[in-house]
Amino acid sequence: MTDANTPDASHQPSRPATTTDALTVDQAAQVSHDVLANVEDVIVGHPDEIEHVFTAILARGHILLEDVPGVGKTMLARSIAASIDCSFKRVQFTPDLLPSDITGVNVFNQKTREFEFQEGPVFANIVLGDEINRAPPKTQSALLEAMEEEQVTVDGTTRKLPQPFTVIATQNAVEPNRTYELPLAEVDRFMKKLNLGYPSQAEESEMLARVVGDHPIDSLEPVTDVETVQRARRTVAEVTVKEPVRNYATRISEFTREHAKLGVSPRGTIALLRAAQARAVLRGRGYVIPDDIQAEAPRVLSHRIRLSASGPRDRGVQVVEEAIETVPVE
Amino acid sequence: MSAPTAYRARSETEVDDGVDWFRLCALGGLAVMTATWVAVLYDLTITLGGSVPLLLLVTGSIALAAVLSRLISERVAAVLTVGLLVVSYGSYILSTPNGLELLLQAWDKIIADSISLLTGLTVLRLKEAHLWVLGFAPAPAFFSWYLAFRRRYVLSAVVGGLAFLVLVLTGDAATAFSGGWIQRGMLFGATLGGIAMIGFGELERHGGSVLQADVLVVLFTLMLIGSAIQLPFTGSALRLVEGGPTTVEGSLTSSPGETTIQGSIELSPEVRFTVTADDPQYWRVGVYDRFTGGSWLRTGQAGPYSGQLDPPPGDTETVSQLVRMHDRANVMPAANQPVRVEGQVREYTQVTSHGGLQSTVTFQPNDTYRVVSEVPDPDEATLQNAGTDYPTAVQQVYLAGDKQPDFSNGFESRTQEIVDTAGAENPYETAVAIEDWLEENREYSLDVDRPNGNVAESFLFEMEQGYCVYYATTMAMMLRSQDIPARYVVGYTPGQQVGENQWVVRGLNSHAWVEVYFPDVGWVKFDPTPGGARSDAEVTSIEDARQSGDGQVDVGGSEDEPLTTTTAIPTNRPTSNATDRNRTFRDPDLPGVGSDNPGGSFNGTASTPGATVGEPEGDRPDGFSEEQQRYAAFALVAMVGLAAGAHRAGATRAVRRAAKLRWQGTKREPDTDVERAVERLELMLERRYGPREPNESPSQYVERLSMSGVDTRADRVVELHEKAVYGPGVSREEADEAIDLVDTMVRSNTPLLRRFAD
Known part of the structure; x- marks a missing residue:
């Protein structure tokens, strides 16, 4: 893989706000590996999940982490934020949380006799929404709107969110009767849904060793900056996706639609392609191959699939695996 | 149809x-x-x-x-x-x-x-x-x-x-x-x-x-x-089980059971056998009861000869005949009605359900057997008074069926007319009337166009001449239309007398006639064929043959005797059975008993006199033989079929694959060259490790096989493939690299070319 090519520089940047040029694929891959190595200093195990989180950031996606409490969801988000040297905010969702608690409010300043906008926690590069399913739907939707639009509207004024903007939401898989389950339409807005799972015994032992004394997160140094991540994101966006791969992705989506009550939406197919682009960059490739699609599909597509209205949601994974098994690669 | x-x-x-x-x-x-x-x-x-x-x-x-x-x-x-x-x-x-x-x-x-x-x-x-x-x-x-x-x-x-x-x-x-x-x-x-x-x-x-x-x-x-392709086992060419040695008076018969009526025929002057007997008789060979319009069939089963047979019910004249064969045959000429067979030939004798004899072996020249017959010898008054009290068995077999008579109403009424004109009052007079009418109103000729359809009807209504087969067939059916049991019989006329009690029988003595049943008398011979014309034809034939030096025409002294013979119908040559096994037995009682052939010929019809050729297979569709054009067309169709079959069986695909594996073909775009190279690589790997799963990309396939020992050259090829197919494309050099790698790998995997690899 020595001859990774540079994405065509003549491509018009899709986001006028950014003035910087895209990194080369190799540079972007190097940055990514630096970040991942840094994060793995803190987080024990879960190398795939760490990679998936970072590729989602590169692919302009948001992540839903669903797991039992205490497996390191928050720690993962924090370490990535710390590695990038970007702003990081955390919102603990509770049943009494209001939308303005997330987006921010206009506060009347006695001195200047004006309303001033007080930014909510959503104004950060990486936002950790903890236990998002504990808040009522109205509050959830405030966050979800920000995710989709990358902007916040308060009292008629629209404010852009900082770039990059990535939400890492966690969902508590236990205590389901005290939660508001995310509607499918909102789950669809997360690019990926990840499960961390428990560490192995060796990993957990290693983890214990690390937390003795100073917690490694405290000494974590950033290895890159927001600017570089933005340029890497441009690299990812420009990764070549040729027709055979596009067809392959659509055939996979098509398959899920044929084999489930509710299949993957076109938004899901787009997300799949973007995630595959990011993965290609991490592998130092300027083009997507079917392997990328296959690697990303389970985490990108599963949560968008419903087999039946009331059935267990986990079955979506099986449908996607079946699709990968069945749909031929050209 | x-x-x-x-x-x-x-x-x-x-x-x-x-x-x-x-x-x-x-x-x-x-x-x-x-x-x-x-x-x-x-x-x-x-x-x-x-x-x-x-x-x-x-x-x-x-x-x-x-x-x-x-x-x-x-x-x-x-x-x-x-x-x-x-x-x-x-x-x-x-x-x-x-x-x-x-x-x-x-x-x-x-x-x-x-x-x-x-x-x-x-x-x-x-x-x-x-x-x-x-x-x-x-x-x-x-x-x-x-x-x-x-x-x-x-x-x-x-x-x-x-x-x-x-x-x-x-x-x-x-x-x-x-x-x-x-x-x-x-x-x-x-x-x-x-x-x-x-x-x-x-x-x-x-x-x-x-x-x-x-x-x-x-x-x-x-x-x-x-x-x-001719089916060799249809028809009577081969019989798996000999129908012979069963005693069942059942539904089936054994050969030779059919005689087809022919068109023009020729006489054979060759000597078939000689008979030593006190009186000249018609030497009967076959009896037939079922008429199909174009041929006569024998129904019922033949059983082995097991001692004395029942003689006819009435007065009889005992005739002891010693028959010496001069040609191969599997029939046993004997006067009606044989009651006893003497000599070892008994074991090979069969009796048909009609009381006729036949042999399960083929007689060779000089084979000899003796048969004693009881020939019905009623006086005319007995026949006149015989009545119509026919036994049920006779009625069932020898009368026209109620279901579907073998003749038309016209045939029946014409016969009635003939009988009435003659003033016949009983079956005997009826038979004589019909015999006379046929003798007087039809000319004897061997040169006949075989009519289509029912021969008896044609001979009665349309034809003006015919030979004994036509006469006998027509008479038998006319009698049946008058509810008189009659059957069609083939055999030989007495032949040329060459000694005090010796007769030479030639092929041209073969004949067909009619037997009519009379209660308390038995089967009585009637011969409706005019005698004079037959004799003339016969004499001419023998003299022609003598002049042309045919050695088969005469036996000891027969050339010196006058040709005072009777009738003639031709026959084709007696059986010549190529499968004969010569097993000779000698019987001290019988001078000159020759070889025989157990289980031999079943082409019985051929040796049965009375123009009994016409093996079914002779008329069978014979595919496309001689004609060149048709043969060519057949070959063409066969070729197309073979090609389609090969296509179906995947032969063309296999050839194409083998070719594709070894030859990259002319170089085109680098990308397509790499694709082709990978296809070849896959073909090669498929042979050894099984095909790529449909859900595998080439790289996953190679990766999976890397555990089985596929070397890293394959990795490089699929990497280039990905670049060509999914990425920005490959350069000419990269394409050539992929082709070279695949060439090398294919060579090292091909037995003979392996030594040139690397």
Whole structure:
């Protein structure tokens, strides 16, 4: 893989706000590996999940982490934020949380006799929404709107969110009767849904060793900056996706639609392609191959699939695996 | 032919939502197939009677199949079919004389009879053949259509094909289709129909397209090839089980049981045998009872000779005859009615159900046997007063059937007219009247155009001349139309007397005549052929042959004797059986008993006098022989079929793959070159490790195989492949690199080229 090519520089940047040029694929891959190595200093195990989180950031996606409490969801988000040297905010969702608690409010300043906008926690590069399913739907939707639009509207004024903007939401898989389950339409807005799972015994032992004394997160140094991540994101966006791969992705989506009550939406197919682009960059490739699609599909597509209205949601994974098994690669 | 019946069910098959052409074609194929074998049966019923019941039965069976196909399961239908067959065969056996006894005790006989039926014995020679035909038809008609309606086309074709096969094996199919091209076409029709049904049916079942019709092409071709090859085991060429040594007075007979009436013939002046006897007699060879319009058949079974036979009931003259063969034959000429056979030849003698003798072995020249006959010798008054109190057995066999007489009403009334004109008042006078009328009103000639259709009717109404076969046939049928039991007999006239009690019998002495039954007398000979003309023909023939130096014409001293002989009909040469095993036995009682041939010739008809040629297979469709053009067309079709077959069998694909694996082909775009290189790589790996899964990309495939030892060169190739297919493309150098890598790998995996690798 020595001859990774540079994405065509003549491509018009899709986001006028950014003035910087895209990194080369190799540079972007190097940055990514630096970040991942840094994060793995803190987080024990879960190398795939760490990679998936970072590729989602590169692919302009948001992540839903669903797991039992205490497996390191928050720690993962924090370490990535710390590695990038970007702003990081955390919102603990509770049943009494209001939308303005997330987006921010206009506060009347006695001195200047004006309303001033007080930014909510959503104004950060990486936002950790903890236990998002504990808040009522109205509050959830405030966050979800920000995710989709990358902007916040308060009292008629629209404010852009900082770039990059990535939400890492966690969902508590236990205590389901005290939660508001995310509607499918909102789950669809997360690019990926990840499960961390428990560490192995060796990993957990290693983890214990690390937390003795100073917690490694405290000494974590950033290895890159927001600017570089933005340029890497441009690299990812420009990764070549040729027709055979596009067809392959659509055939996979098509398959899920044929084999489930509710299949993957076109938004899901787009997300799949973007995630595959990011993965290609991490592998130092300027083009997507079917392997990328296959690697990303389970985490990108599963949560968008419903087999039946009331059935267990986990079955979506099986449908996607079946699709990968069945749909031929050209 | 009776083709249309089978088409009736077609309309039922049209589906509501538009016409299903494949299904229609499939059922059409079955219709053709059914029509073919029903046509064979129909052809039989023309002789036997029961044409209308046959068609009704077949039509009814198909209609029943249409109804039941929706109601009963296949298992039930199969049981029903087998039951139908068993019941009909059982009732057929019961309808024959001693049927019940046979059914209870003689299963082995029934099986042996069935086998001989399936080895070329025509159905016509069964005693109750029309019952057999009617019993046979419904089961296959029902079951094949039932299966077709349930879309089980292959099984349906098998059932229909079996029905046809049975008729092919009995030789009746060949006889029925021996006529013109139409009939031969019908013969093709059965198999073509069956194959069309299988093909179209499968296409229908699996929703196939016209493109898959190559299967049909293959099948049609196989068919064509198969039909061009003569089936050696049909007809009487080979008999698996000798019908001989059974005592059953059952339904079946053994050979030689049929004699076909010919057109123009020639006389053979060669000596067949000599007879030493006190009196000249007609040396009888074969007795036939069933007339089909064009040939005579012998029904019933022949059994081994087991001692003294019953003499005729009335006064008889005892004739002891010593016969010395001069040519090979498996017949035993003897005067009516033989009662005793002497010498070791007894063991090889069979007695037909009509009291005639035949040999299971072929006599060689100089073989000798002695037969004692009791010739009925009634005076005229006895015959005049014999009455009409015929035994039931005689009535059943030798009278015209009620079901379907073998003659028309016109024939009967014309005969009546002749009899009335002569003023005949009893059977004897009737027989004499008919004999006289034929002798006076028809000219003797060997040069005859064989008429189509019923020979007896033609000879009575249309023909002006004929020879003994025509005279005898016509007289026998005329007598039957007057309810007088009569039978057709072939044999030899006494021949040339060469000594005080010795007669030389030549081929031209062969003759046909009539035997008429008189109560308390037995079978009495009548010869309606005019005598003078026959003698002239015979003398001419012998003198011609003598002048041309034919050594077979005379035996010791016969050239010195006057040619005061009687009659002549020609025969083709006696049996020359190439399979003879020479086993010589000597009998001290009999001078010069020669060799014999146990289990030898079954081409019995050929040695039976009376123009009894006409083996069924002689008229059989013989495929495409000599004609060059047709041969070329056949070869072309066969080639197309082979090509289609090879295509179907994947041969072309295999060749293409092998070629593709080894030759990259001309270089084009770098990207396509790399793609091609990877295809070759996959072909190579597939051979050793199994194919790439459809859900695997080439890289995953190679990665999976890397555990099995695929080297890193493959990794590089698939990497370049990905770049070419999914990425920005590859350069010329990269493409060449991929091609070289694959070339090397293919060489090192090819046995002979391996040494050149690397």
